[in-house]
Amino acid sequence: MAELENIISTREITLHMGPQHPSTHGVLHLLLEMQGEMILKAEPDIGYLHRGTEKIAEGLLYHQFTPYTDRLDYMCAMSNNLAYVMAVEKAIGLEIPERAKYIRVIAAELSRIAGHLLAMGAWALDLGAMSILLYAMREREIVLDIFEQICGARMTLSYLRVGGVRYDFNKEIVESINELLEILPGRLDEYETVLIGNRVWIQRNEGVGVISAEDAINLSLSGPALRASGVKWDIRKDEPYLVYDRFDFDIPTGENGDCLDRFNMRFQEVKQSMRIIKQAVKDLPDGPFNVDIPEIVPPAKPNVYKNMENLIHHFKYVSAGFKVPKGEIYSAIEAPKGELGVYIVSDGTEKPYRLKLRVPTFVNLQTINHMSKGRYLADVIAIVSSLDPVFGECDK
């Protein structure tokens, strides 16, 4: 008998999951301490993609840093652009035109749809439902086509700029957006049939990675993952920026705080984003899409070749940038993954003295240990997907 016990007894092992692993969404390295298949402790080891973005920012003019923000959360670059330019505008004390605000709302919500679609698709792929990834990519493609129409780029957009946006919306863009709003609801119903009515999918997510509201707040979880635990907190509603207070939309909240709830939050949020876009497109006012301050917004390119003053303004903008008054500000937006905050310390020059990015993925990843403790190895995959980490953002 004693011999038999020796054979079946298990010992604690440490398993390295990642950094090269197909379901870690990038370069996440998890150190899993396991007893058999059960997780005793999950310790994320991050930093494989660290590029020193904050140090780079200290050496750049304010307007030169916008493209770097695209490379943070590259799945929804508009939100990053928005967080950054809004922070700089707050530091300057700049009020942007109405039309630019509406365009920004549309851009940010489109990017939320793109981000959530990929999050849901990749999550389904990780749990073995590959067709959903292909469906989600098909719909994401429509959104990326709209981005291409708006600014010529698909992933690294740099569309927003301090003082407004880079290009105006035209009729064709509005038409494409309306087309998307017509197509998407039917496609979302397809997902619902394939996933939410799927027993395997539900069993792999329901009751997995449960976190209570109290623990989630204590661990600084934010975004859809926090709302899945029943905390009704969305910066768009509670500290409205741009023109979000003029739109009618709901904040979905979950009850159980498990992976299934976190999935549902994203699913519902796509629908709410569509509602916002619909209203914003309908109310889109006419007028300028940039502030009329030559130091902050350079003149339109064709004018630079014809007009001497415009050429001077363009040259001054590119070579010297603009000054930001001395002081420090923190500005946060509701990015698809949670609270995306930018803290700027300005010493009154053209470059930030210190720029800190409060990135949601980095903070949210802290909860992995809490969620996976006592669960099985296969659940860790669902838990990682439910946090939707993007490592360009996490590692900065």
Added chain:
Amino acid sequence: MTPVDKDAVLIDKVKAAFRDKIISTTVYRGEVTHLVCASALRSMCTFLKTDPELRMNFCADVVGVDYMNETPRFEVVYHLYSITRKHRIRLKVRVNEGETIPSVTSIWAGADWAEREVYDMFGIVFEGHPNMKRIYLAEDWEGFPLRKDYPLRGYKDRYNPYGVDREEKD
């Protein structure tokens, strides 16, 4: 809550409770900042979290800033938010090179990684932190990159031919 009520809670109430521990209070672009003594940090954070009118239950971020030519050299900045009361406050603590600062991880567990990041980038040690080690950089990394005296392109070694030559160590 109207702005006046907000000021009454975020400024007057906090000031009344920690009169001699607050070095200065500023309001810039509608954001309230208290510069406090490091010795009072933990008791003040506990007060901010537990007081029914303040309820700062969400620690958004911990940030380090290097003011190289000033003494004390570093500033650690806490961004706090109240999910129930919907207001933000910023606490700042000045700390010199080589000094430690009390950790707030026992008050908000979410400050864990943020404090590790500050240590990683500035070398500020948080006393009482359960796992004080580097988070982004390799464990054997030399120097603290976000300090102002750390060169933008790093130090020269066999992986980084464009870096700056490191001064001889004494």
